[in-house]
Amino acid sequence: MPATAASQKNIETILRQMENEGYNGISVDCVIFGFDEDALKVLLIKSDLKDFEGKWSLLGDLIDSKETLDGAAYRVLKERAGMENVYLEQVRSFGEINRHPAARVITVAYCSLVNVQHYQLTTLDNELHWHTVRHIGEMAFDHKQIMDACYEWLQKRIQEHPLGFSLLPKQFSLRELQNLYEAILGVKLDRRNFRKKFFSMDLLEDTGEYEADVPHRPGKLYKFNYEKYQLKERKKWFGIDF
Amino acid sequence: MPATAASQKNIETILRQMENEGYNGISVDCVIFGFDEDALKVLLIKSDLKDFEGKWSLLGDLIDSKETLDGAAYRVLKERAGMENVYLEQVRSFGEINRHPAARVITVAYCSLVNVQHYQLTTLDNELHWHTVRHIGEMAFDHKQIMDACYEWLQKRIQEHPLGFSLLPKQFSLRELQNLYEAILGVKLDRRNFRKKFFSMDLLEDTGEYEADVPHRPGKLYKFNYEKYQLKERKKWFGIDF
DNA sequence: CTTTTAAGTGTCTTTTTTACACCAATTCAG
DNA sequence: CTGAATTGGTGTAAAAAAGACACTTAAAAG
Numbered sequence: 449m450p451a452t453a454a455s456q457k458n459i460e461t462i463l464r465q466m467e468n469e470g471y472n473g474i475s476v477d478c479v480i481f482g483f484d485e486d487a488l489k490v491l492l493i494k495s496d497l498k499d500f501e502g503k504w505s506l507l508g509d510l511i512d513s514k515e516t517l518d519g520a521a522y523r524v525l526k527e528r529a530g531m532e533n534v535y536l537e538q539v540r541s542f543g544e545i546n547r548h549p550a551a552r553v554i555t556v557a558y559c560s561l562v563n564v565q566h567y568q569l570t571t572l573d574n575e576l577h578w579h580t581v582r583h584i585g586e587m588a589f590d591h592k593q594i595m596d597a598c599y600e601w602l603q604k605r606i607q608e609h610p611l612g613f614s615l616l617p618k619q620f621s622l623r624e625l626q627n628l629y630e631a632i633l634g635v636k637l638d639r640r641n642f643r644k645k646f647f648s649m650d651l652l653e654d655t656g657e658y659e660a661d662v663p664h665r666p667g668k669l670y671k672f673n674y675e676k677y678q679l680k681e682r683k684k685w686f687g688i689d690f
Numbered sequence: 691m692p693a694t695a696a697s698q699k700n701i702e703t704i705l706r707q708m709e710n711e712g713y714n715g716i717s718v719d720c721v722i723f724g725f726d727e728d729a730l731k732v733l734l735i736k737s738d739l740k741d742f743e744g745k746w747s748l749l750g751d752l753i754d755s756k757e758t759l760d761g762a763a764y765r766v767l768k769e770r771a772g773m774e775n776v777y778l779e780q781v782r783s784f785g786e787i788n789r790h791p792a793a794r795v796i797t798v799a800y801c802s803l804v805n806v807q808h809y810q811l812t813t814l815d816n817e818l819h820w821h822t823v824r825h826i827g828e829m830a831f832d833h834k835q836i837m838d839a840c841y842e843w844l845q846k847r848i849q850e851h852p853l854g855f856s857l858l859p860k861q862f863s864l865r866e867l868q869n870l871y872e873a874i875l876g877v878k879l880d881r882r883n884f885r886k887k888f889f890s891m892d893l894l895e896d897t898g899e900y901e902a903d904v905p906h907r908p909g910k911l912y913k914f915n916y917e918k919y920q921l922k923e924r925k926k927w928f929g930i931d932f
Numbered sequence: 933c934t935t936t937t938a939a940g941t942g943t944c945t946t947t948t949t950t951a952c953a954c955c956a957a958t959t960c961a962g
Numbered sequence: 963c964t965g966a967a968t969t970g971g972t973g974t975a976a977a978a979a980a981g982a983c984a985c986t987t988a989a990a991a992g
Contacts, residue, residue: 466713467755469711470755471708471713471755472714472715472716472753472755474714474716474796511714511785511796513709513712513713513714513787513794514787514794515787516785516786516787517783517784517785517796518785520785538782538783540757540780540782540783541759541780541782542785543753543755543758543759543760543798544758545755545756545758552755552756553934554716554753554759554798554978556783556785556796567949572830592949606930607928607929607931607932608931608932609932610932621939621950622940623938623939629930632828633928635928637928638938638981638982638983639939640940640941640942640982640983641980641982643940643941644980645979645980646930647932649931649932649980662937662938662989662990663936663937663938663989663990664936664937664938664939664988664989664990664992665937665938665939665940665987665988665989665990666938666939666988666989667938667939667940668939677932686849686875686877686879687849687949688848688849688887688888689849689850689873689891690849690850690851690852690891690919747970863970864971865968865969865970878953880950880951880952881969881970881971882952882971882972882973883950883951883965885971885972886949886973887948887949890948901970903942903961903967904958904969905958905959905960905967905968905969906957906958906959906967906968906969907956907957907958907959907968907969907971908957908958908969908970909969909970909971910970910971929979929980
């Protein structure tokens with residue numbers, strides 16, 4: 449039986465047979481971060497393995513031999529969370545020998561950031577939930593370790609690439625943007641310097657509109673100018689520093 | 691037949707059988723960069739596959755189900771190049787469906803930097819050679835693409851971590867250090883600013899000795915203070931910029 | 933109309949980066 | 963022995979970026 453994308457029923461059987469034949473399994477695991485109520489969340493699913501009953505795990509599956517790594521990651525996201533049009537990036541692979549109880553499985557971790565509001569989880573998926581990153585304890589497999597690695601990757605990545613805007617509505621206030629960065633980076637930033645920095649990058653476009661339904665002075669709404677960002681040739685800059 | 695570390699003779703047979711049974715293979719490939727005569731080199735081996743006769747390839751092998759990813763990478767380096775005590779880092783995985791002609795093989799790329807002088811290749815290994823990175827053309831498999839990705843990774847990595855010192859003798863002049871950075875980054879750097887930057891990091895230790903056998907004024911020799919580097923707590927610094 | 937909350941703004945200081953030029957030490961060629 | 967060639971070693975000024983910091987304004991809630 450090939451190591452194909454398997455239904456959840458027989459995955460343990462497949463893995464055990466694969467193990468007996470001396471093969472390695474390969475899977476992808478998706479770490480989907482979302483942002484809601486000023487806190488960073490991550491999308492987890494109840495583990496379907498007896499060994500990890502009650503524990504939470506990442507969205508993953510074995511890779512089919514007819515799909516690419518990226519393809520498998522997108523498929524998992526669609527099959528297990530109904531998510532499409534999400535931008536995934538590979539973080540790294542994890543290959544400790546006993547990381548999976550049933551067999552030797554090497555996994556490739558993928559990471560993404562989405563707007564929680566854009567992906568209302570169907571109530572059918574009551575095994576699928578957003579968890580506040582700060583409050584997550586033990587997880588199934590080595591998934592805590594994978595999630596931590598992805599979180600560190602994200603903190604670095606978001607400082608160098610405009611990932612954050614996918615977590616915000618199309619139009620957002622600078623407060624929302626700053627809350628997002630503070631939640632992900634885990635620090636407080638100076639409001640004035642934050643604004644100065646973003647305005648100097650010249651990638652935010654004033655929409656002329658204002659926040660509504662806030663119990664205080666409403667802020668201007670901006671949108672991110674992706675075209676301008678694409679045009680800016682990536683600054684190769686050489687700042688040796690360690 | 692398990693997907694174990696296989697002798698070169700039957701690797702194609704193993705792969706074909708694995709392919710027939712619907713399994714994915716997993717390999718590691720090592721991109722070993724070295725520095726010699728002011729040029730960046732990479733260690734390549736003649737491909738052992740008929741499909742790629744005469745082409746150069748990275749040092750790689752299938753992963754055994756009883757070894758970790760890192761372990762496999764270190765084993766490959768020892769078995770195929772006789773290298774030990776090398777620091778390897780995982781870069782990322784490559785999983786295009788047809789990247790290997792005999793079967794579906796996903797590979798995890800590892801990267802390192804070594805001092806070419808420390809690893810004289812035995813003349814027995816006349817299939818193993820250092821190649822100037824700038825001059826490399828076509829390679830076997832998707833190994834050119836992997837090497838390019840590792841090269842980009844290296845350029846970024848060396849600006850944030852003191853990888854470069856493993857390519858230099860224990861004691862080195864600032865010119866040697868600068869040549870190294872210029873070779874890897876592919877740019878010319880201002881000599882005075884380069885020196886200022888490195889001295890301000892306070893990680894170079896004056897040995898009191900001087901270069902010898904140079905056809906010009908000899909420079910002071912320094913060594914890198916790894917202890918001091920370890921002590922410096924990693925500066926988590928928040929400089930949003932893209 | 934008072935309180936609360938966050939929006940919006942500007943300046944000064946410090947740090948970092950960049951640009952740039954001269955004299956000194958050594959080898960080599962003649 | 964001398965001059966040419968080559969690289970070592972140094973400092974400063976200007977520009978850019980980062981960091982610290984306080985007050986007025988707009989809206990909502992009571």
